[in-house]
Amino acid sequence: MKRLTFGPKNALWARAGASGVVVGLMVGVGVAALGSLAPSAASADASTAVTVASRGFDPDLATAPFPDLKVTVSQTKDLVSQGIVVNWSGGKKSVRPDGSSGGEDFLQIAQCWGDDPTDSSRPDRTTCQYGGFPGKVASTRDNAVSQENVATQDAQYTSPANGFTVPAFTAIPYRASTGGSIASVFADSANVLTHYIVDPLTGLVQNANGSPSATGVPLPAGVSGVDLATNEFYTQYTTNEVPWAGSSDSGDGSVKFEVQTAMQSPGLGCGMPVTAANGAVAGKSCWLVVIPRGKNDAGESYITKSGLLWDSWKHSVAVKLDFKPIGQRCSIGSAEKQLSGSELVAAAIGSWQPNLCAGASGSSFVLSTGNEEEALAAASLTAPSPLALTSRPLQTAGTDPVAYAPIALSGVAVSFSIDRRVKPVGEVPQEYKDRNTEAFTSLNLTPRLIAKLLTNSYLDSLPSGAPTTSDSLKFFGYTDSAHPGSNARNLTVDPDFLAVNDEEWRYQDLTGPSLGDMLLPSGRSDEAEQLWRYVLSDPSAVEFLNGTPDEWGMKVNPWSSTDATINPSGTVLALPRTNFPKADPMERPAAAVGAGTTAVNLVTWRPYTSDFENGAYLTLRGDGLELGDWNPTSVPPKFGKSVRSLVGNQRVLSVTTAAAAARYQTVTASLQNSAGSFVAPTADSMLAASAAMVPTSANPKVLEYDPANPSAKAAATAYPMTMPVYAALNPLQTDAAQRAIYANLIRYAVGAGQIPGTEIGQLPHGYTPLPKSWVAQALAAATVIEQGSSTIVPTTVPETAPDAYIPTPSSDGTAASQAEGALVMADAAVDPAGAGATDAAGTVTGPLVARPTPADPVVGLVRAAVPAGLLSGLLAAGGVPLISRVRRRS
Secondary structure: OOOOEEOHHHHHHHHHHHHHHHHHHHHHHHHHOOOOOOOOEOOOOHHHOEEEEOOOOOOOHHHOOOOOOEEEEOOOOOEOOEEEEEEEEOOOOOEOOOOOOOOEOEEEEEEEOOEEOOEEEEEOHHHEOOOOOOOOOOOOOEEEEOHHHOOHHHHHHEEOOEOOOEOEEEEOOEEOOOOOEEOOEEEOOOOOEEEOOEOOOOOOEEOOOOOEOOOOOOOOOOOOOOOOOOOOOOOOOOOOOEEEEEOOOOOOEEEEEEEOOOOOOOOOOOOOEEEOOOOOEEEOOEEEEEEEEOOOOOOOOOOOOOOOOHHHHOOOEEEEEOEOOOOOOOOOOOOEEEEEEOHHHHHHHHHHHHHHHOOOOOOEEEEEEOOHHHHHHHHOOOOOOOEEEEOOOOOOOOOOOOEEEEEEEEEEEEEEEEEOOEOOOOOOOHHHHHOOOOEOOOOEEOHHHHHHHHOOOOHHHOOOOOOOOOHHHHHHOOOEOOEOOOOOOOHHHOHHHHOOOOHHHHHEOOOOHHHOOOEOEOOOOHHHHHHHHHHHOOHHHHHHHOOOOOOOOOOOOHHHOOOOOOOOOOOOOOOOOOOOOOOOOOEEOHHHOOOOOOOEEHHHHOOOEOOHHHHHHHHHHOOOOOEEEEEOOOOOOEEEEOOOOOOOOOEEEEEEEHHHHHHOOOEEOEEEOOOOOEEOOOHHHHHHHHHOOEEOOOOOOOEEOOOOOHHHHHOOOOOOOEEEEEEEEOOOOOOHHHHHHHHHHHHHHOOHHHOEOOOOOOEOOOOOOOOHHHHHHHHHHHHHHHHOOOOOOOOOOOOOOOOOEEOEEOOOOOEEOOOOOOEEEOOOOOOOOOOOOEOOOOOEOOOOOOOOOOOOOOOOOHHHHOOOOHHHHHHHHOOOOOOOOOOOOO
């Protein structure tokens, strides 16, 4: 497209005139050309997918449970701590486990670190992270066995039977990559092989006669006992194993698997740097192993034995996993510069960092994610500051002195992991019964449904046992479980939800606190504000927040109402806002649980996550952060957390980012956009949203997806929570060397950093490569920052202005005519019509826009419950990509 330069006198004319021409091409036709976007899960890098089959891998195919089994692993190279997808065919319809059996015709999946010493093409079963769940039938490292059923390969791990009281006992030890090991078979001081069994229910070590020893009584001298399920290397809270993965009627199946590095599992050691003879550094490889389990174990009527025993293990198939090296990737002594602000760009910065170390400046960067507004305020000054990463311009009454360089395009996402559980009674179509326990792969959300999830308006999001005299329960009309009043228990039974989702949801029986709300990050962010703006784009959501019941009678939690006459605080919840308050101060008293316990408030009941990425990670694991049992022995005594739900029983929703959802392979919800379409966050849908973006009122060089704008209402395929990220800095900051380093970062980000892929230096999944006009703006801003030029930005622009303006580079690379406000029209513009917008099919669409809500409320006790400083502490402890150092989940 031809670029036209306009002086300040012609700027307004140019914006208005160009809009009408460009909108028909860019918004109407261009966006429609992207096609209809079906909801989809995040996808891994298919270029490194590997398929392995039992035929050719199984040494005893004649006795294999599934001789035609084929397993495909979605990504096998350039791995970090992330999710991958394991698909298979050739199985048999599975039967779920019960109290006495591990089930029938299923798979078990685990991660192992070592090669079999006799066959390097297979993993060593003693190096597998397996058996971390106490009491799980068929998911242990050890089993009592019949003496005649001990396979030759298991003999070295078996202690003989002791008369009639103790059978032969086989325990496959675990050898950690760090050199330690665990086992329940030991040699005593006389070098006699003996064994001690840990009762999986009581956790007590049994004596040789099978009776449990008393707590605190030592074992015989020279003998050690160990609980294989709870050990120093992994526990039920940390292990990534999948003890049961079921197949459909056709024998096919799919499951998400959490890949762990040495950061999450030092015993596995995956990704630890390994230096080759030529000096090249790679991450330590590991294995993904899939163990088929049939209808019964050898000599047994059911599946009751460990999958590590040879009769099962010999049928396993495995795929080698190659990891990026973890740890410090920049040479010691390289210049370290600070970045501050948006978490949206964290994954991209992490990928770019190693190449930036090797660049001209040799700089490493430390990203501190947090409040973008504060980061931008510091970056607007002339004193040296971290480079701000923001999605919004500086909020100032004066001239904005900041240069804005767009470096990333991504978005906020709602991840979910919800497994089917059909109703036990009533008419249920057979096709739905056949999919029981399988994961849902599509879910639609409207702004009003998001509002309900954010305001603790579902009953299950409130502490069970809370007094019915609390303001919110009285407002709902709740008396008891038999008389719950007007509000639904959770999202999946809300008629409002069922009206916009597949019919199959109507036949599910899903309960639990983690379906009553979403896992939310603490602290303040542009991402939170944009989600609230999305909610306010829908008049029905605004009415709900103001206290009007929906069509089925459901009401907002009054403590989160925007109507002061309803809100018990006498004030209102001011929206939009930059955080997610848990405003209801209700508490479940200690007496409701038992003597010695403590009260449970909303934050205890439904805790915050440390950051947006943590939400995706927990969703992958099926961990809804639900409250566990009271632990009187902890110091101090407190409630624990529930063990994560395993495959087949998961039910979690979280607010996260598109990049984090892609990293952890969580399925993302489709959100209703201003055109009325339900759209998931994909590269195409975010690119469509970028074409519909308009300049912010505070600064025309900063764009936003405004649901109220006609361009958004015409963009039927646009994902409504798409957000740009800008590198922002006052070019007049006094540290010229630091400005040059930041300029180099920007140039890399919009150059080589925009090539999608999983290799170091590339653009990770969950981002969309930037439009050309954005790249031009970023390069011009980099020059301004490096050379210390002043920037003049108009404080207001018409709503019909083009979607991006960039400084005109002069022949010597500087930003020309900045003082005169010269502007270059970018590749896209917005619809100037203002009304009568149409979608891609030509249908007139109604606006999703509503009035703003009133002033900020006093949220009472919750202010004390969640200190303002919590965010920085959590981000420093976990999830923040300290790029020049080791990440929490690298």
